[in-house]
Amino acid sequence: MTVALSALARQASAAMPFRPSRLPPSQVPPDGLSRPDARVRVTLHALLDRCAALGPDLPNGYTNHLPMALHALAGLGADADRLETFAQRYLARQGLAWADGVDAPEASSPARVLPGWQRLRGQPEAYGPLREAMAQGLALHGTGPWVRGVLPALWPGLGAAALHGPIRVAHALQSGHAGELASALAFWASRWRPLPEVAAADPLPPADWAAALQAAAGQLRLEAPSISRRLAEAGRSPLYRDVLARAPQALPLGETLARLVPLAVQGYAMTGDFTVLHLVTGLRAVRVLLPWLPPQADAGVLRRVVVAGWLAAPLHRATPQPLPAPDSLPAWSALRAAACAQDDDHVIKLVHACQDHAAQGLAAGRACRQAAARALARPAG
Structure with a gap:
């Protein structure tokens, strides 16, 4: 599995959706985003x-x-x-x-709170x-x-x-x-x-580092019952420190995000892993927050969270599945309708995030539709 994910990482990192250090223009799918x-x-x-x-x-x-x-x-x-x-x-x-009734929070002196x-x-x-x-x-x-x-x-x-x-x-x-x-x-x-900071040591080029990150998939076998606890455990591991020490340091936050979104989207499309699902929706949140953050916001924070999340995912138990052929993928309109009929809140948010990543040009539309289709195929419950 790690070989397949490493190859995927190189492809995704090499195929930058927009010029580095710039946010992409909005690219609305052909059938439009719902308003x-x-x-x-x-x-x-x-x-x-x-x-x-x-x-x-x-x-x-x-x-x-x-x-x-x-x-x-x-x-x-x-x-x-x-x-x-x-x-x-x-x-x-x-x-x-x-x-x-809906009670507003009790007011008190701003000077106190x-x-x-x-x-x-x-x-x-x-x-x-x-x-x-x-x-x-x-x-x-x-x-x-x-x-x-x-x-x-x-x-x-x-x-x-x-x-x-x-x-x-x-x-x-x-x-x-x-x-x-x-x-x-x-x-x-x-x-x-x-999460713990890690000093740089012999940083790799971005594509090589992305491949190294994906190659670490499943190497930690963490048994904590929640994602939050596994994130904390992963952050204390030598593997976390090794991967982060080799991360490229010069990439600003926007470009770091652009290189990580395709990996998370395609990783979820291949594995359907629940922890990776949270990376897909979390990276969408970062994209929304970018205009509200200062230009010098530390990209290392994002790298630390994605590395810990990737290592916390129980990918040693995952069996990658072939991705649906492009001509068999439903259109966004059908994927949205299927998501709206869902009662699974995680699936709803995943499809919404994939649509958004595609619309913003942060991941290939085909990969986003593959990930959305994978989520919609999840068993209920």
Whole structure:
């Protein structure tokens, strides 16, 4: 398997979708990207209002995906009734229910909450105060200034909650819902946990390093029950340090992202691995966050998260499957319709991310459709 993935890595890294150090122009697929109509936007915002009363975690301890999945469904073209139905089914499946009323967070003095919020990073029990701080900051300063001021402090903890921190923030930004954005920023902050930095030693050319990364697939056999814990375990491994020490150091964040997206997309298309799925959706989040980050944002943070995520994936148990032939792949319109009919929130977000990667030119459209088709073929449950 590692031989096949290494060959894939060289092909993907060599086929840069745009000139290095530049973000690509938007390249909309031939049948277009869905744009939610007015009723969908109203319904989405009403549901996100109600999501504010839900905690960031489910009763089983895993992340609450409902706000993210609702925005992804709207982006895929789901109508208002489908959003309502999905929300009700998700709540029932997770043993949750809407609160009778939506209570806004209690207001308190900004002087008490806003200064020093960074001291609460990485403390899950501080989600409530962090949400209050984020809501106050957004109200006092506006979305643009507050988000641009907060993201540099959150960026080193990009892998928060198996990348669900930045994923939720990206969906919230695109939804245009201030309450959900406050919740998303607070969730990222409360789960903030940077991965270890590694000093450079004998860096490889980008294509060779990408091949070395893919060749490390499955070499760690981590048994932790959650992706977050496996990410932390991977970050403590000698293999993590070896791979990162040889990473190219001069690539800016935009080009680093451009070289990693095709590897994650094609890696998921070949293996269907659940951890790699989170890399695909997490890299989409990074693309959304790029305009909100300072130009000098550390690309090493992204490399560390992707390396740890790749090593944390149980690819020693994966059996790569042949990719569907291009002429047998459904069109984006069919893939979107199939995703909208899904109740699996991970599949919905994966198809949404693949569509977005293709639209932005960050991965070949064929590879993105192959990955989306692979997700839609996942067994239910």
